[in-house]
Amino acid sequence: xxxxxxxxxxxxxxxxxxxxxxxxxxxxxxxxxxxxxxxxxxxxxxxxxxxxxxxxxxxxxxxxxxxxxxxxxxxxxxxxxxxxxxxxxxxxxxxxxxxxxxxxxxxxxxxxxxxxxxxxxxxxxxxxxxxxxxxxxxxxxxxxxxxxxxxxxxxxxxxxxxxxxxxxxxxxxxx
Numbered sequence: 127x128x129x130x131x132x133x134x135x136x137x138x139x140x141x142x143x144x145x146x147x148x149x150x151x152x153x154x155x156x157x158x159x160x161x162x163x164x165x166x167x168x169x170x171x172x173x174x175x176x177x178x179x180x181x182x183x184x185x186x187x188x189x190x191x192x193x194x195x196x197x198x199x200x201x202x203x204x205x206x207x208x209x210x211x212x213x214x215x216x217x218x219x220x221x222x223x224x225x226x227x228x229x230x231x232x233x234x235x236x237x238x239x240x241x242x243x244x245x246x247x248x249x250x251x252x253x254x255x256x257x258x259x260x261x262x263x264x265x266x267x268x269x270x271x272x273x274x275x276x277x278x279x280x281x282x283x284x285x286x287x288x289x290x291x292x293x294x295x296x297x298x299x300x301x
Contacts, residue, residue, distance in 0.1 A: 179226030232275030246280035
């Protein structure tokens with residue numbers, strides 16, 4: 127039977143990684159670090175691109191009656207940061223999966239993993255399973271509603287070391 131398939135498609139939450147890691151570690155981490163990250167990186171082109179996306183999504187949400195709060199564009203830095211925080215927390219509270227929210231979370235995770243503040247949780251049997259599938263010629267793909275960057279970072283900075291070598295495919299299309 128094992129020779130009859132060429133690829134393995136895995137989800138992250140509950141399959142390779144504890145759901146509680148995502149729910150109880152990653153999401154609260156964003157909430158805790160959001161203000162500091164925005165303040166420290168406010169002028170970065172990468173963050174500003176994400177903020178433009180948040181503002182566009184916010185305009186759509188207002189038109190659709192989803193929210194009445196506006197993500198400020200031309201206020202003071204402090205007022206704009208407050209409006210972004212309010213919007214991001216609202217999106218997270220409503221389990222929204224917007225592209226700009228995922229990208230912002232990915233930026234915060236990238237910074238945290240690089241600083242050693244986070245280690246990606248994977249179940250103990252995952253590295254051996256990934257290795258066995260790869261060594262037997264199977265390609266391993268990840269499907270997840272999380273950002274591609276968050277997926278890559280989780281496997282790159284896992285508690286079992288860098289597992290990205292076992293994951294197939296162009297990271298831009300892994301979601």
